[in-house]
Amino acid sequence: MSEDIHALSGAYAVDALDEVERARFERHLAGCSACQTEVDSLVAAAHQLSALTEVAPPPSLRAKVLAEISTVRPLPPLEAPEPAEGSEQAEDSAADELAERRRARSGRGFGRGWRLVVAAATVAVLAIGGFTVWRQVSQDPQRVMADQVLAASDATRYGERLAGGATATVVRSSSLHRAVLITSGMAQPPAGKVFQLWLQDATGHMTSAGLMPGGGDQVVVLSGDATHSKGAGITVEPAGGSDQPTSNPIAFVAFA
């Protein structure tokens, strides 16, 4: 299937991919400038169709929207303002910029452990208004493994819908012995807490499968052999993680 991943550009542009395909394509997109250019132009073309569906919303919606926004402040920009070239970050390469964004994203009060996990994940997820853009930070085994699992011929998908519209999907490949967790729209963990991942064996025992780099949209390889696992869970744990879950899972995806 990986040979024709370029062919997904159109379906991606109109949001016609499922979560797994979307995650895979976004990883591909990060390293394929031809696809990026094509996707941008196809997205623009697709949105022309919205000219056909224009309808004025009921007047009451305007009042609701304006009342709601007055209670929330806009988020700060992700990066320094554009003319910041002359500042001390003048040598600012693309990689530096990405690292900066990654820090900005992961630096929400998380400890050093988080940063390490984030670094290991090799991707920074920039959630830009619901539109997630994957950027490759460097080629690393985690990323390669995630791609392999998602593209494996025996990849099997298990999904769970969480509170608030978030989703957690696990894709497992028995031949590769690995499972990948894909989350979408998850809230951030409470201050001072982390999301920890678990694999459950046939006896119900939970083994730590690593920490997750925050909420939002993530693609994480679960550490450990998932071949015989019966399910994967996510719990909220104190910073640094725990040896055993100390709370009920906020998500549990059964491999069945």
Added chain:
Amino acid sequence: MVPSGDDSSEGPARPVQLEQLLRRAATGDETAFAELYDAVSPRLFGLVRRVVRDPAQSEEVTQEVFLEIWRHSARFDPSKGAAMSWMLTIAHRKAVDRVRSAEAARNRDEGYGASNQDVTHDSTAEAVVERLDAERVHRALETLTPVQRQALEMAYLSGYTHTEVASMLDLPLGTAKTRIRDGLIRLRDTLGVTL
């Protein structure tokens, strides 16, 4: 991403204006945001309404869309595309996410007839505004093959995945995505879409 080809001055707002309004909104300027709302809400609400279909849910989703635009206004990057396109991307993704949740899917199926008629026969002055834009898009769509057009409309306007489109149109697995892509390329080239 208001088409720039025909210079109809009654278009929602010129792209530059939208970008300026977004930039002002990013500083917390609610008046600018209200102006932005007036300029783009028919486009965004109309698209959400078409995808989600249920009127009450469409309003909910549209409200979420505007909240997201407000919160992320400082993160809009004009070098990556037009403001309208950015906002439509947010609206479309949210509408599709909503319609794919199981309950919403059920509501949509049950409510299809009624909501659809609603849209078609709504004759209030604020209903569908036919613009030059719409005519251009209609004409461009006519250059697509029937299958390309159908696949594209089912995906973009109804929020189906390419796999669902394939099974609904009885296409061999894997070919719907090609039809969608070919259709979009034709649309892009016919309309002369620029980023």
